[in-house]
Amino acid sequence: MADFKLMRMLNQKNKKKIVLLVLDGLGGIPMSPGGLTALEKAATPNMDILASDGSLGQIITVRPGITPGSGPAHLSLFGYDPVQFEVGRGVLESTGIGMKINAGDVAARGNFCTVDKDGLITDRRAGRIPTEEAKPVCDKLNNISLPGVSIEVRPVKEYRFAVVIRGDGLEAEINDTDPQKTGVETLPAVAREPGSQKAADIYNEWLKKAREVLKDEPKANACTLRGFSTDPGLPQFDEAYGLTAACIAVYPMYKGVSALVGMDVETFAGDQPTDEFAEASRIWDQYDFFFIHIKKTDSYGEDGNMDAKIRVIESVDQALPELKTLKPDVLAITGDHSTPCKMKSHSWHPVPFLLWAPDTIRSDEQSKFGEKWCAMGNLGTFPGTDILPLLLGHADKLKKFGA
Amino acid sequence: MADFKLMRMLNQKNKKKIVLLVLDGLGGIPMSPGGLTALEKAATPNMDILASDGSLGQIITVRPGITPGSGPAHLSLFGYDPVQFEVGRGVLESTGIGMKINAGDVAARGNFCTVDKDGLITDRRAGRIPTEEAKPVCDKLNNISLPGVSIEVRPVKEYRFAVVIRGDGLEAEINDTDPQKTGVETLPAVAREPGSQKAADIYNEWLKKAREVLKDEPKANACTLRGFSTDPGLPQFDEAYGLTAACIAVYPMYKGVSALVGMDVETFAGDQPTDEFAEASRIWDQYDFFFIHIKKTDSYGEDGNMDAKIRVIESVDQALPELKTLKPDVLAITGDHSTPCKMKSHSWHPVPFLLWAPDTIRSDEQSKFGEKWCAMGNLGTFPGTDILPLLLGHADKLKKFGA
Numbered sequence: 001m002a003d004f005k006l007m008r009m010l011n012q013k014n015k016k017k018i019v020l021l022v023l024d025g026l027g028g029i030p031m032s033p034g035g036l037t038a039l040e041k042a043a044t045p046n047m048d049i050l051a052s053d054g055s056l057g058q059i060i061t062v063r064p065g066i067t068p069g070s071g072p073a074h075l076s077l078f079g080y081d082p083v084q085f086e087v088g089r090g091v092l093e094s095t096g097i098g099m100k101i102n103a104g105d106v107a108a109r110g111n112f113c114t115v116d117k118d119g120l121i122t123d124r125r126a127g128r129i130p131t132e133e134a135k136p137v138c139d140k141l142n143n144i145s146l147p148g149v150s151i152e153v154r155p156v157k158e159y160r161f162a163v164v165i166r167g168d169g170l171e172a173e174i175n176d177t178d179p180q181k182t183g184v185e186t187l188p189a190v191a192r193e194p195g196s197q198k199a200a201d202i203y204n205e206w207l208k209k210a211r212e213v214l215k216d217e218p219k220a221n222a223c224t225l226r227g228f229s230t231d232p233g234l235p236q237f238d239e240a241y242g243l244t245a246a247c248i249a250v251y252p253m254y255k256g257v258s259a260l261v262g263m264d265v266e267t268f269a270g271d272q273p274t275d276e277f278a279e280a281s282r283i284w285d286q287y288d289f290f291f292i293h294i295k296k297t298d299s300y301g302e303d304g305n306m307d308a309k310i311r312v313i314e315s316v317d318q319a320l321p322e323l324k325t326l327k328p329d330v331l332a333i334t335g336d337h338s339t340p341c342k343m344k345s346h347s348w349h350p351v352p353f354l355l356w357a358p359d360t361i362r363s364d365e366q367s368k369f370g371e372k373w374c375a376m377g378n379l380g381t382f383p384g385t386d387i388l389p390l391l392l393g394h395a396d397k398l399k400k401f402g403a
Numbered sequence: 404m405a406d407f408k409l410m411r412m413l414n415q416k417n418k419k420k421i422v423l424l425v426l427d428g429l430g431g432i433p434m435s436p437g438g439l440t441a442l443e444k445a446a447t448p449n450m451d452i453l454a455s456d457g458s459l460g461q462i463i464t465v466r467p468g469i470t471p472g473s474g475p476a477h478l479s480l481f482g483y484d485p486v487q488f489e490v491g492r493g494v495l496e497s498t499g500i501g502m503k504i505n506a507g508d509v510a511a512r513g514n515f516c517t518v519d520k521d522g523l524i525t526d527r528r529a530g531r532i533p534t535e536e537a538k539p540v541c542d543k544l545n546n547i548s549l550p551g552v553s554i555e556v557r558p559v560k561e562y563r564f565a566v567v568i569r570g571d572g573l574e575a576e577i578n579d580t581d582p583q584k585t586g587v588e589t590l591p592a593v594a595r596e597p598g599s600q601k602a603a604d605i606y607n608e609w610l611k612k613a614r615e616v617l618k619d620e621p622k623a624n625a626c627t628l629r630g631f632s633t634d635p636g637l638p639q640f641d642e643a644y645g646l647t648a649a650c651i652a653v654y655p656m657y658k659g660v661s662a663l664v665g666m667d668v669e670t671f672a673g674d675q676p677t678d679e680f681a682e683a684s685r686i687w688d689q690y691d692f693f694f695i696h697i698k699k700t701d702s703y704g705e706d707g708n709m710d711a712k713i714r715v716i717e718s719v720d721q722a723l724p725e726l727k728t729l730k731p732d733v734l735a736i737t738g739d740h741s742t743p744c745k746m747k748s749h750s751w752h753p754v755p756f757l758l759w760a761p762d763t764i765r766s767d768e769q770s771k772f773g774e775k776w777c778a779m780g781n782l783g784t785f786p787g788t789d790i791l792p793l794l795l796g797h798a799d800k801l802k803k804f805g806a
Contacts, residue, residue, distance in 0.1 A: 029765040033456035037765070062804050063406060064785065065792030066413070069805030082805065083409060089806050227806075340763075346803055348796040349765050350781075372768050375781030 001385045002079030004235050011242035016329040016395040019290045025298030026335025027351040031342050038306050040370035042313040046320040052367040054356035057379025067348045073336035074257040076384035088229020094162035096256030101231045106172045106199045109227045110161040112220035121182045125159045126220040137220045144209045171196040178224035186224050236262030248276045249293035273319040284326050301339025330357040330394045357394040404788040405482030407638050414645035419732040419798040422693045428701030429738025430754040434745050441709050443773035445716040449723040455770040457759035460782025470751045476739035477660040479787035491632020497565035499659030504634050509575045509602045512630045513564040515623035524585045528562045529623040540623045547612045574599040581627035589627050639665030651679045652696035676722040704742030733760040733797045760797040
């Protein structure tokens with residue numbers, strides 16, 4: 001893990017700019033042994049120039065053999081050991097849509113569901129009602145009030161919402177109320193620790209009132225709650241690394257993790273790499289550090305669609321000159337985990353990593369960006385949590401240690 | 404080290420089969436700088452196919468620069484940091500011959516020796532009496548009884564035996580009684596800690612009675628004890644990794660380590676690779692994990708006989724198709740440490756590692772199994788204790804970490 005004490009001791013300010021460009025689920029494996037991965041197959045002339053001049057390596061974001069979820073994987077990219085710093089799904093989801101989670105608040109992720117006249121679940125996702133339909137339902141939930149706490153509900157996407165309660169003496173060791181199957185009733189919120197009893201009681205009271213206000217909804221006539229969690233207290237980017245940092249991402253989860261480490265989450269139009277790079281250009285003078293997140297590489301990996309994954313990688317490559325015109329001092333291109341099309345899921349395989357920094361780079365023998373070449377690159381195989389110190393070093397943002 | 408908390412949290416059952424094939428002392432160095440090692444020289448067409456489709460790397464089983472003994476090296480291969488988990492020689496030796504060491508028992512390894520009429524040692528190994536001659540002598544020792552404890556003696560091989568005492572309040576911080584030279588008397592068992600005084604007293608009483616019952620033996624007329632030790636309390640394979648595991652090995656020490664981590668130790672006829680693979684075939688349906696140990700690579704390394712070491716490696720390669728017909732889902736081939744023929748001893752050099760898993764493998768640029776190619780493989784250089792998590796990952800036996 002990044003040694004925060006050392007980082008704080010050594011960090012120094014300057015005007016150099018760092019870009020961390022993350023293609024979600026970038027790593028892959030060949031469809032059959034001996035073949036090529038999506039990244040190895042993709043035509044990436046711009047990345048290959050960077051690879052040729054720069055340094056390659058591969059990263060492990062959680063532990064060898066462990067398949068990372070997206071939250072833990074991004075914590076690692078940002079320098080936080082995800083085994084040490086656990087961030088609950090409720091906090092990730094609510095932070096991702098811009099809700100502020102302070103120490104002592106308890107956040108949960110909600111799902112609308114459909115129950116029959118006996119209270120048995122018939123659809124765990126309420127017919128996947130569209131976001132527009134879910135918004136007025138969330139408004140109804142926002143009318144619920146309980147003594148001694150404030151409660152905030154916000155829609156996330158489709159049948160998903162977030163609910164945060166704020167008050168004194170609240171803890172979040174509470175089991176999910178989603179039974180994970182149909183034909184049964186929703187579960188009560190059960191505290192796993194005595195300290196969480198108060199929050200569990202409040203959430204149960206809230207769930208009871210929610211059933212009343214939702215009872216006439218055609219689909220979303222009930223709800224379940226998951227991922228009860230509190231502020232994980234992550235060291236913040238500014239004080240830990242001395243960085244002002246911006247997050248340029250389209251999906252809520254990634255905005256959530258970024259907000260939790262103290263990045264400013266940008267709002268912009270469009271969802272293509274060119275849109276994201278244009279946003280970086282717009283705010284270029286305001287920040288030291290830019291986290292840019294591309295989602296679709298992972299999505300197509302999960303679909304098992306190698307051609308589409310290749311096209312996304314190529315679209316990022318084609319847009320790359322736009323990013324280079326900004327003249328970043330340090331540019332890293334990597335993923336948060338592998339999502340091999342063959343496996344249609346996240347995997348534990350190390351993730352290719354490319355580092356380019358015109359003033360300080362040491363070139364290796366590799367000239368193309370891809371898993372097999374990264375494995376022979378001069379950065380070796382290293383933990384994701386070492387990335388931030390490495391980028392800071394190349395940006396001359398860390399003083400010499402000792403005389 | 405394998406993070407056992409994480410392993411327990413994430414492990415999931417399925418029908419996939421893992422084989423860990425260990426060629427003892429596999430790694431080597433060239434006889435003169437610039438030359439080839441035994442593994443690099445050996446004709447290994449079957450391993451080379453696996454290397455070409457699969458992934459190579461190299462492992463360090465204890466620490467960089469540290470020469471591993473066989474016990475610590477195997478603990479590392481099984482995921483246990485050997486610096487953290489110390490296993491005494493007494494426990495290894497007695498467990499290896501099938502004795503059961505429970506918490507609180509104290510085990511020691513014994514050597515028969517010859518003393519003259521003044522009680523001075525003339526031969527520390529009692530003329531290396533053959534196992535058959537040692538057995539009736541052990542029977543004599545087994546007639547010794549002492550109040551409050553039960554005592555069990557079993558022959559190991561030639562002049563070696565094991566003696567275990569079982570009772571209350573026994574600890575094993577006791578110095579060896581072997582003075583490691585001739586012309587002097589054997590030493591008493593001296594406790595290094597007050598808590599071990601009781602066991603030391605009992606062992607001294609036993610040693611006194613042993614001298615009486617052995618006094619008419621022509622060679623084995625005395626004995627020394629070494630490696631006093633107790634159950635190390637290693638996390639067991641089933642609860643730590645969720646694996647049912649079998650050990651297929653010829654030599655007692657390796658059976659001992661395997662038994663200590665909860666593997667079933669198999670009994671079978673023959674001592675050749677083909678015999679060991681045939682045993683794997685026989686029990687294939689009963690286990691998830693198969694540890695197969697080949698001893699002779701190390702023995703010939705210790706002898707400095709490179710031709711013979713090459714022949715053993717080639718004999719394993721020739722037998723390999725038999726193992727492949729079982730269709731393991733994950734197959735790793737490695738060693739526990741290096742035993743370079745040039746050095747005629749164990750060494751600290753990293754050990755070549757080959758990983759093959761048809762469903763999940765990422766190929767690298769390497770196509771032959773050998774030290775220099777492993778050093779360029781896509782698994783990099785990694786601790787031996789990471790092997791188990793990696794194999795579990797490839798066998799889909801670990802759930803995703805976080806959402």
